[in-house]
Amino acid sequence: MAAAARFLIRGANSKLPIAVVGSGAHCSFGSTFLKLSLNCNSGIKTQRRHAAHFTFQPDPVPTQFGPTQKMNLFQSVTSALDNTLANDPTAVIFGEDVAFGGVFRCTVGLRDKYGKDRVFNTPLCEQGIVGFGIGVAVAGATAIAEIQFADYIFPAFDQIVNEAAKYRYRSGDLFDCGNLTIRAPWGCVGHGSLYHSQSPEAFFAHAPGLKVVIPRGPVQAKGLLLSCIADKNPCIFFEPKIMYRAAVEQVPVESYTIPLSQAEVLQEGSDVTLVAWGTQVHVLREVANLAQEKLGVSCELIDLQTILPWDVETVCKKWSNELGGG
Amino acid sequence: MTSVWRFVSNALCRITGRKVAAPTVSEGSTVVVSNSLNEFTTRASFDIKKCDLHGLEAGPPLKTELSRDEGLRFYRTMQVMRRMELKADQLYKQKIIRGFCHLYDGQEACAAGVEAAIDPSDHLITAYRAHGYTYTRGVSVREILAELTGRRGGVAKGKGGSMHMYAPNFYGGNGIVGAQVPLGAGIALACKYQGNNQICVTLYGDGAANQGQIFEAFNMAALWKLPCLFICENNKYGMGTSVERASASTDYYKRGHFMPGIRVDGMDVLCVREATKFAADHCRTGKGPIIMELQTYRYHGHSMSDPGVSYRTREEIQEVRSKNDPISLLKERMLSSNMASVEEFKEIDIEIRKEVEDATQFATSDSEPPLEELCNHIFSNNPPLQVRGTHPWAKLKSSS
Numbered sequence: 251m252a253a254a255a256r257f258l259i260r261g262a263n264s265k266l267p268i269a270v271v272g273s274g275a276h277c278s279f280g281s282t283f284l285k286l287s288l289n290c291n292s293g294i295k296t297q298r299r300h301a302a303h304f305t306f307q308p309d310p311v312p313t314q315f316g317p318t319q320k321m322n323l324f325q326s327v328t329s330a331l332d333n334t335l336a337n338d339p340t341a342v343i344f345g346e347d348v349a350f351g352g353v354f355r356c357t358v359g360l361r362d363k364y365g366k367d368r369v370f371n372t373p374l375c376e377q378g379i380v381g382f383g384i385g386v387a388v389a390g391a392t393a394i395a396e397i398q399f400a401d402y403i404f405p406a407f408d409q410i411v412n413e414a415a416k417y418r419y420r421s422g423d424l425f426d427c428g429n430l431t432i433r434a435p436w437g438c439v440g441h442g443s444l445y446h447s448q449s450p451e452a453f454f455a456h457a458p459g460l461k462v463v464i465p466r467g468p469v470q471a472k473g474l475l476l477s478c479i480a481d482k483n484p485c486i487f488f489e490p491k492i493m494y495r496a497a498v499e500q501v502p503v504e505s506y507t508i509p510l511s512q513a514e515v516l517q518e519g520s521d522v523t524l525v526a527w528g529t530q531v532h533v534l535r536e537v538a539n540l541a542q543e544k545l546g547v548s549c550e551l552i553d554l555q556t557i558l559p560w561d562v563e564t565v566c567k568k569w570s571n572e573l574g575g576g
Numbered sequence: 577m578t579s580v581w582r583f584v585s586n587a588l589c590r591i592t593g594r595k596v597a598a599p600t601v602s603e604g605s606t607v608v609v610s611n612s613l614n615e616f617t618t619r620a621s622f623d624i625k626k627c628d629l630h631g632l633e634a635g636p637p638l639k640t641e642l643s644r645d646e647g648l649r650f651y652r653t654m655q656v657m658r659r660m661e662l663k664a665d666q667l668y669k670q671k672i673i674r675g676f677c678h679l680y681d682g683q684e685a686c687a688a689g690v691e692a693a694i695d696p697s698d699h700l701i702t703a704y705r706a707h708g709y710t711y712t713r714g715v716s717v718r719e720i721l722a723e724l725t726g727r728r729g730g731v732a733k734g735k736g737g738s739m740h741m742y743a744p745n746f747y748g749g750n751g752i753v754g755a756q757v758p759l760g761a762g763i764a765l766a767c768k769y770q771g772n773n774q775i776c777v778t779l780y781g782d783g784a785a786n787q788g789q790i791f792e793a794f795n796m797a798a799l800w801k802l803p804c805l806f807i808c809e810n811n812k813y814g815m816g817t818s819v820e821r822a823s824a825s826t827d828y829y830k831r832g833h834f835m836p837g838i839r840v841d842g843m844d845v846l847c848v849r850e851a852t853k854f855a856a857d858h859c860r861t862g863k864g865p866i867i868m869e870l871q872t873y874r875y876h877g878h879s880m881s882d883p884g885v886s887y888r889t890r891e892e893i894q895e896v897r898s899k900n901d902p903i904s905l906l907k908e909r910m911l912s913s914n915m916a917s918v919e920e921f922k923e924i925d926i927e928i929r930k931e932v933e934d935a936t937q938f939a940t941s942d943s944e945p946p947l948e949e950l951c952n953h954i955f956s957n958n959p960p961l962q963v964r965g966t967h968p969w970a971k972l973k974s975s976s
Contacts, residue, residue: 347816373786373822374753374814402752405788441675443737445751 304532308499309469315502324494326468326501327356327433330475331394333505335364338392340429341479343369345379345396353398354435354494380406380432384414384484387430392479397434400488401448406432414484415459428482433475436464436488437529449528454486455558461485461510462557466531468499473508474555481510490528513561519550525565527554608641618644620913624847630829630867631836636854640846644915647906650692650845651916652924654684654903657708659932660717661876664707664724668880672940673724677738680708682875685902686809687712689848690777694856699767701747701760702779704739705809705874709779713746717932721939729938734945754780754787757806761793764804764865775803775859777852783814785828794865798835801864805855806832808869809842815878816887829869842870843900846909873900952976 311318321329334341343357349371351358361369372379376397383395397403403410410432418426438447454462461483465471471489478485490497516531517538526534531553538549554560608619620642627635642650661681667673680687687708694700702709710720715731723730723741731741741749747763750756760778767774784790785808797804808828812819819826829837836858840851848870855866873896877884884893910916951963951974961974 350816371817371821373817374783375786375788377788378786443675444740446676 304529305536306467306493306497307532307535308497309467311500312469312502312506315473315506316504318500318502320498321468321472321501322493322495323465323468323471323489323497324354324356326472326499327475327489328358328360329501329503330472330479330505331357331360332363333476334392334394334479335360335368337505338479340390341368341392341394342386343394343396344372344383345433346372346374346398348396352396354489354491356433356489356494357396375405376402377405377409380409381413383430383432384409384417384427387427387484388417388425390429392429393427393431394479395430395432397432399446399448399491400434400436400450401445403432403434403450407453410454410460410484410486411457415457417459418483419459426482427484430484431475431478431487432485433487433489435491435494437490437492439492442491449488451486451488451527451557457558459483460558462488463510463555464488464490464528464557465555466490466528466553467493467497468501470508470553470555472501473506474510476505477507477510480507485510488528492529508555511556511559511561513555513564514553515550515564516553517549517551519548521548523550523552523565525552525554527557615914616644616916617914620909620915622846622909622913624844624850625841627841627847627851628829628839629836630827630832630838631834632838635838636840636847636850640850642846642909642915644910646692647910647915648920648924650688651903651906651910651921652928653688653691653712654845654906655925655928656717656931657681657684657687657711658903659928660711660720660935661707663721663932663936665876665880667721667725667936667940673738674726675737676704677724677880678705678878679876679880680705680874682896682902683809683811683842683872684708685845685848685905686807686842686870686872688902689842689845690807690852692845692849693852694775694777697745697772698774698856699745699747699760699763699776700779701750701756701763701776703753703756703781703784704749704751705781706739706741706749709746710741710743710749713743715741715743715746716935718935718938721932721935722942725939725942726944727939727942728945729942733949735949754784754789756780757784757787757790758793758796760806761797761802761804761865764797764802764859765800767803768800773860775805775856777805777807777856779807779809781814782808782810782812782819782826782828783817783822785810785831786823791831794832794835794867797865798832801862803859803862804865805852805859806835806865806867808867809872810869811872811874813874813878813887816882818887827869829867832865832867835865835867837867837869839869839871842872843896843902843905845902845906948973 331343343360347353348357349361349369357369379395383393386393414427414430437449451462451464454460461481463474463478463485465474475487478487524534524538534551538551541547541549552565606621608621621639622642624638624640626638629635658681661679664673664677665679668677691712700709700713707720719729719731720741723732723734723736724738726734726737728734731743739749739751747759757778757780760776764776767776780790810828814822829839838851838855841847851868855868858866875893875897907921951972953976954974955961956976963972963974965972
């Protein structure tokens, strides 16, 4: 079953290593100083493949949420979904190929455990999936819809922005689809090219009524996903696919939530504020270290986590501190 | 008794490649012309499967004629596609081709049959399982393989890869499922508008058949009587989902509802050709769009990451290979009608092997596209546009 799942990843490499070889993805800050950068002489016949890399930095083991277990990103998602289906009898999970476990194994074992009326496949129709999900949510069930890749979310854009985001507002709070959470694998992976690499959060960042959340690792992912599911607003949860296997942390087994719209300051600093989300947080961690080492610059690193509505206060307070304000 | 003798005689003739003493024929075919000076029958007529019809009084004919030359051309075309796909499989496993690769082997009769019934000036657009159509639309194996390996000699300059190959009147190669169908309807509108008697063949799969935009395209095409030939290549599986588990109705040829449809045996190149001729004629005579469902099968999995055996049995694949392979079907027909010899086919195979090897050689040794071309053609612009690279100090340029 697991082997089958691995092979059904639509084109994605079944082994996602920590250092992904492939040009064009994240190039560390250090490479511009230390070695030839991307736009250098390309007269050579075969171009050198720059290790497009980030080094995943695991979070410290959380102690406040009970016993923990080693999990990678997709396992932490499965754990969150497992907790949800166990605690919420109205919760249903649907999307393309979720029944056997999903192309990234995020839903492995759930159908067997909770039944085929709670974890089921949809045909290939994103607009239909989201529209249907909105309906399920409005009727009172907790709907967790999966879009197989964030790149495919666009047929559903109208449903998300025009229907889901504005439901509560346009009905004067009579109806809402707060029970809806949409999950999608997100971001570049090295070989994804046009349609398996996109990061479309910016398109949704201007639709009030919607919440857009992107975790940086397994512990954050489970906590934030559970918050999204519990949140009374429609949420889109983007999961950095490059970290599905590569990011491993000790993740609490029980249910826990990490608050939405609260940015996390990962590193305090006084000269420059670096704001990132998802995979890029780890790149910027390295950047901050390099800046300190090579330039003597003290960087503050903030993980935004929730893109919409974003934590203006945390970010701006840092800036105003830097500018010498109170 | 005569049938046993006929069988033995046929077999002997097949082995020796000798002319048959009496006009012996296979089931369902009649020799039309047999020139006793030449060894081979130059023209034969074959029975083809009846097509299921929807919204039509009459369908494609039940008999078709095939000339020796046409037959050999069909064989060649399909065998090239087969070998090219198998070579792509090999190169992918050697990591010389990366990214995505969706192989077409098993479905050759569809591409070959469709192309035989349309003109080069007609238009064609398909989804991502496109290598076969790229070839039939006129791109050489060399350019296809070089595109797969990402070299500058590739048909899309090495920047497109497996899913983004284009040629004159061939609009790709499209990654997003179903997105190409409204495009096809639009191309058909242009044909009608320009009054050039051309049609647009718009292909999609059984998975895409459940996309909303397909039905939007159907409605527009039927409303405005566009010369659009919609073809659903039903290979029974949308990635790993069988048609029964994805579709409320698996009669894809009926899904156009108000649009007429035909269901065709997609493993028989002659059937595909006749049906396409019929359908193209329907479009060209101003009767509006029509759907063709080609019932076909893919031997490989959905893509190279999919072994293809977790949702179907090896026995099923083997069964199709042995009983319904498009290339074998054509070969058997031609041999049993004495239209060609086993040696001839072998020679063609050897030629094709060499062609594919040469193409591979080129594809693996050609240089990669230069980095300066990475960002070109984002916009149509006069001054080159500056494009930000992966970090602010990586300045790339887009010229077009």
